[in-house]
Amino acid sequence: MALTRREFLKICGGGVAGISLSQMFIPEVVEALEKAAAGKPPVLWIQGASCSGCSVSLLNTTHPTIAEVLLKIIDLRFHPTIMAADGEMAIDALEKTASKNKGKYVLVVEGAIPTEEGGRYCMVGEKRGKEFSMLDWTTDLGKDAMAVLAFGSCAAFGGIQAAKPNPTGAVGVKKLFDMKGIKTPVINVPGCPSHPDWMVGTIAHILLYGIPKLDYLNRPEVFFGKSLHDHCPYRSFYDDEVFCKEFPDKEGCRYTLGCKGPETCCDVWKRRWNGGVNWCVQNAICIGCVEPGFWDEFAPLYESI
């Protein structure tokens, strides 16, 4: 493979001259991924207490396109929003893949896992009269996976359903695994939703080089290693104490409108969203959606911390 890990990380971080930040993947990366994909591990994508927003966000990937991701790069055997099959036919595909590829498949979890009432607040399927909960699937499939990718803040840290009073006892994957003593590595790719580049970039790193370097919250450092506030294009306004008074006023720092940039580590300040057309702070404020304290610790969202 021509592309080294160092070069790949530089591309992910947007640090290669001449490559626009929204175009994270140059053709060489796609080619390398297609080659690596020859013996690619199968991917099972399950959804728990979620809004499917991270799946929808994944569809926004630009380089590679989602069609390339689905048809050439990953071997996606189960994904409730995309797959053709329903019911037992779908569950069979999931079970067969898991039993034939013990320790070799990648499990993607979208959404949190409700633990109260034996998991009955989120049921995910039924086969021959036996019903499965998200709690069952995350535990059983998680045990035998090569790695678990917790996509989005719900899978990573519990998300909105885990906000006070957390009526269903919802938890993220890592917390569940700690409760159950499951040792499978968990990579958190939070965000509400997670950014398509973060999700595809993490999958790509695993296919090409294995598990990426993670921060203290199990997030890939390349995407979540830097403070948003320190790199914010409006930072000089903060230092000069020039603050916006209303949302449409763009000549100032958004701190007094409730911006949670100072508490948040991610790279949307350079990556932006949706093909680079806009991003959170430019439009309004950061709500801190990649952090474990998102919702409760950052509420009220429109008041400064």
Next chain:
Amino acid sequence: MTRKPKGKKIVIDPVTRIEGHLKTEVEVSKGKVINAHCSDVLFRGFELILEGRDPRDASQITQRICGVCPTSHGTASVLCLDDAFSVKPTSNGRILRNLILGADHVWDHILHFYHLVALDYVKGPDAPPFIPRYSGPKIYKLPPEINEFGVKGYLEALNIRRMGHEMTAILGGRAPHVHGLVVGGVTEAPTVDGIAGYLWRLKKIEKFYDTTYLPTIYAVAKYYPELFKVGVGCKNFLSYGVYPLNDEYTKFLFKPGVYTKGKDRKLDLDKITEDVKHSWYDDKTTGLNPKEGKTVPKIDKKRAYSFAKAPRYDGLPHEVGPLARMWIENPVISKHANKFLGVPPDKDVRFRDLGEKAFSVLGRIVARAEEGWIEVQAMKDWIMEIKPGQPVYVKASVPEEAIGCGITEAPRGSVGHWMKVKGKKISHYQVIAPTSWNVSPRDDAGTPGPIEQALIGTPVEDVKNPVNVLRVIRSFDP
């Protein structure tokens, strides 16, 4: 849930290619569905989580109810907050909100047909996740060249759909889960570049509707004529109205209204109630209007089989969504419809000209594409109505005590939010999501919900490949 089935029982769990978690049980006798139960099997407790919070946070929190239609919940929520805070957005605020919501509608219609529905008609590539798939001689009936057009459309639609999201983000900051919708208007005045970028993408989408989406659905319709008779449903429709066209909020692109037992009626929100006898909630909370509604889960309740409540209008189930909106508004539809119906191109075809055909699986699919076409045309005009330099936002402060109601239309149907504020905090919040209307279980009187009713009579030739059941369910986009 234990019941004695009268026919052969088929359990479909999970129902895939939808947003959320749905289980469906049907009983089949003599090749037809004779009984159906739909179970929403996810509870997160949004109403309980919202209580005690700063009211302004609702527009962010409620978007997380649905990652496919967050903008619709965001819109309902800011309308609810406007009402509670007694603030009136400017013309620009209203128009920009229409453009944010409209962008989400036009891409979501594309996603629904190509990425959720199409695989029940079009044979996809022979690789996972497009296999395994249903098998049987009468399932994939399209001739090879039309099937190929469908597969190409599926891939092209992925890119076109992405552009729709980019339009939402140009005005709303990002998508899904926009930042731009706030009480009092929107957060950002668009730049000239932003408007040009929005319009450029809208024109691409318009072209896709005209050359690919509309022709494909009418081509599919030609090969599945029987599906104009399958999935009839309750034939009662409700729409809250969407896209206010004046600052008085008295004119809409799709008007509010109700169509019950064959008669058009005026919408009266006080006639909405939610039953819970067959839902996993406390029986004491049944029959309430959402202004006073409660959410008290009771997971061990006998007879219950769903986390969805059973919303009723004037005591009756009502279907919501594109079919309901199009039936109630009855607009002129595209020239593709003229061709399909054999009407000369110089004559106007209105939606109700479809007649009984409208109440069906294909009627819903046609309604959706035709609605998107109307939305695209209207959005082109709205962009030109933005008044440069005029305010897009009106500042408002959190009231000490207030009540509010916000209603709008998500691509898949009517969405309503009801709130009370006490001591500057949310003391009550109730949401009736579009899917609650359509996927509703039986009400206290035992009357099945719209999808349950639509499933009755659905032909199932092979119980191992009950694809018609899924076609009916997915035509509602639950």
